[in-house]
Amino acid sequence: MKFGLGVNANESLRHIVKTSIAAETLRFDYLWISDSPVQLYAPVVASVVASETSRIRIGLGLMSCLLHTPNQLSNALTTLSDNHGNRFDLCIGVGDRRQLRRVGIHTGTQKLPLGVLEAKRRIVSHLNDAGIRAKIWLGAQGPKMLRIADGFDGVLLNYSKPEMIAWAIEKARLRRKPTLAIGTYSPSYVHLRPDPSILQMAKVSSTVVALGTAGPILKNFGLHEILRRVRKMADSSPTLEPIVQAVPDDVIEAFSITMKAPNLHEYLTKLKLLGVGQVVFSYPQSYSLTTIRELTRALNY
Amino acid sequence: MRRALLDLGVTSAAPLSRIRGVVSIAKRSDVYGIWLAEDIDSAADVFVQAGIAMRSAPTKRIGIGMTIPLVYNVSTIARASAVLMEMAPNRFRLGLGVGSVRGLARLTVEVRRPCKVLRETSEALRWIYNGETVTLKGECFELDNYLARYRPRFTIPIYLGVRGRALLRFAGRMADGVILSGPIRYVEKAIHILREEATLRRSAGSPRVVFWLPTLVTRNKADRNLARTMAATMIAGTPANVLEMTGISDGAVDVRRTAREQGYDAASEYVTEELLNNFTISGAPEQICEVFQLLAKLGVSEVVFGPPYGREIFRSIREVVRTWESL
Numbered sequence: 001m002k003f004g005l006g007v008n009a010n011e012s013l014r015h016i017v018k019t020s021i022a023a024e025t026l027r028f029d030y031l032w033i034s035d036s037p038v039q040l041y042a043p044v045v046a047s048v049v050a051s052e053t054s055r056i057r058i059g060l061g062l063m064s065c066l067l068h069t070p071n072q073l074s075n076a077l078t079t080l081s082d083n084h085g086n087r088f089d090l091c092i093g094v095g096d097r098r099q100l101r102r103v104g105i106h107t108g109t110q111k112l113p114l115g116v117l118e119a120k121r122r123i124v125s126h127l128n129d130a131g132i133r134a135k136i137w138l139g140a141q142g143p144k145m146l147r148i149a150d151g152f153d154g155v156l157l158n159y160s161k162p163e164m165i166a167w168a169i170e171k172a173r174l175r176r177k178p179t180l181a182i183g184t185y186s187p188s189y190v191h192l193r194p195d196p197s198i199l200q201m202a203k204v205s206s207t208v209v210a211l212g213t214a215g216p217i218l219k220n221f222g223l224h225e226i227l228r229r230v231r232k233m234a235d236s237s238p239t240l241e242p243i244v245q246a247v248p249d250d251v252i253e254a255f256s257i258t259m260k261a262p263n264l265h266e267y268l269t270k271l272k273l274l275g276v277g278q279v280v281f282s283y284p285q286s287y288s289l290t291t292i293r294e295l296t297r298a299l300n301y
Numbered sequence: 302m303r304r305a306l307l308d309l310g311v312t313s314a315a316p317l318s319r320i321r322g323v324v325s326i327a328k329r330s331d332v333y334g335i336w337l338a339e340d341i342d343s344a345a346d347v348f349v350q351a352g353i354a355m356r357s358a359p360t361k362r363i364g365i366g367m368t369i370p371l372v373y374n375v376s377t378i379a380r381a382s383a384v385l386m387e388m389a390p391n392r393f394r395l396g397l398g399v400g401s402v403r404g405l406a407r408l409t410v411e412v413r414r415p416c417k418v419l420r421e422t423s424e425a426l427r428w429i430y431n432g433e434t435v436t437l438k439g440e441c442f443e444l445d446n447y448l449a450r451y452r453p454r455f456t457i458p459i460y461l462g463v464r465g466r467a468l469l470r471f472a473g474r475m476a477d478g479v480i481l482s483g484p485i486r487y488v489e490k491a492i493h494i495l496r497e498e499a500t501l502r503r504s505a506g507s508p509r510v511v512f513w514l515p516t517l518v519t520r521n522k523a524d525r526n527l528a529r530t531m532a533a534t535m536i537a538g539t540p541a542n543v544l545e546m547t548g549i550s551d552g553a554v555d556v557r558r559t560a561r562e563q564g565y566d567a568a569s570e571y572v573t574e575e576l577l578n579n580f581t582i583s584g585a586p587e588q589i590c591e592v593f594q595l596l597a598k599l600g601v602s603e604v605v606f607g608p609p610y611g612r613e614i615f616r617s618i619r620e621v622v623r624t625w626e627s628l
Contacts, residue, residue, distance in 0.1 A: 037377075040384045044388075067374055071344075072346070075345055103375070
């Protein structure tokens, strides 16, 4: 199993670099740099990180195919690879619809899975022309989007509960392509002793993911009604902090890896049995060197 | 006499080795800054390139000149620029322009009101960098309760690539700087408009003026032919109203028609000496630097050397830089 650390591109560049160096030193396989309309632009951040590290593989994304054109995405990968070597992967998908709406991108009537698949095809074609080797991952949650997964090198699922992951693998028949890598990318806080303020951050991050989750999944796991109410509140507020109180703990559990360090091993064993080959521990696990070290200790249990 | 600052220019389409070479020369000389022109057909990310240049030349100003708001979501321009600003506060400059009509047509993008596009984009960026929650339905973008989570609290100097009167007037009132490109005769008029409009600004001063035209060292007939082809390219892409401002529109008619029908090489046959000297800065390094000095007298704050530099690119750049330093 490969392990990745997701860095939060809301943090200062200095912090991101410090985190990245720590991730490489602590022998993580991947560093994933998120990209959304309200965060720093991942390709430039990735370039800075690549200059300060030498081995760790750097993933960009999820980068939205609605926010960036296929040319822009392949240009970013080409420029990065030309300058820093073939150390980059890209995860594409639709992205958080709520955030996309804030920048004038409305997803309502488009045939999104086909659009994402076409974007992937064009990106790969450009990369092949430029002689760039990079894995292209699909960032997906819902059954419709997951159906196109076998057109990609891998799929990153944005939820953490083993039952939900099993459901996605089964529903989208992800195992029918044996070479398809299956990974998870979730807000995480694996701790030795919990820090309430970081727990709160994990709650905010999981709420962001939950709010962007497709209806069928929420319905299937009984989360639809509660999230419908939270979504309404979220639509009228530019920040999520004030409404997180309304989100129950089972939502946090479904969309984040928040647990005590000794419990991680059992959790990872479950994922491995499901066929998950990469687990990305996303923000707030990268919050500080302490939280990263706590995760490393948990992984070494 | 007031002396302009010398910058080097390079396009995003240039091979990596050329960009590295230009940055390396800038790093080891008195060159003030580097401008990266975004070529929308190139397979490169100009923001990543700017970041790499910034790290490689740690004391130089790095500018993107220009990027086109119609090609990116405004939030992408904001957050890509924010990383560059964070990498090196006070060294990054963002150039915005609406690009050439032909280039945009290839991307099936249409600009109806360029002035409105630049005004709204500049305003939105300033509000975002001020940490405000922005709602704005603009000509080419829409923001609804948008709040950047990277906690910006800075200003990024915005340079506008403008040519026509309306855009010059707007830039005079609003921009931190302008990137002018056009006939040398036009510069004086353009700067006059900018200064006149600058009196209406809330803050004191005029925008900085960066002048960027194809520049190249010519040593033989082949070099001069290249210069003529560059001039033909510029003439074909210059808006008619800009040509009219300079009184050289008649001479440009044949060049424009031939460029349209047969391409730039054929059009270069119609480039007279006068047109060549108005649409390129070419000749020996001493001649190029003389024109740069003349531009400084007219009020230009920064002059940009290159591309296409000349047949031997790095030799040409070094010669111009050395000549400029020795003045």
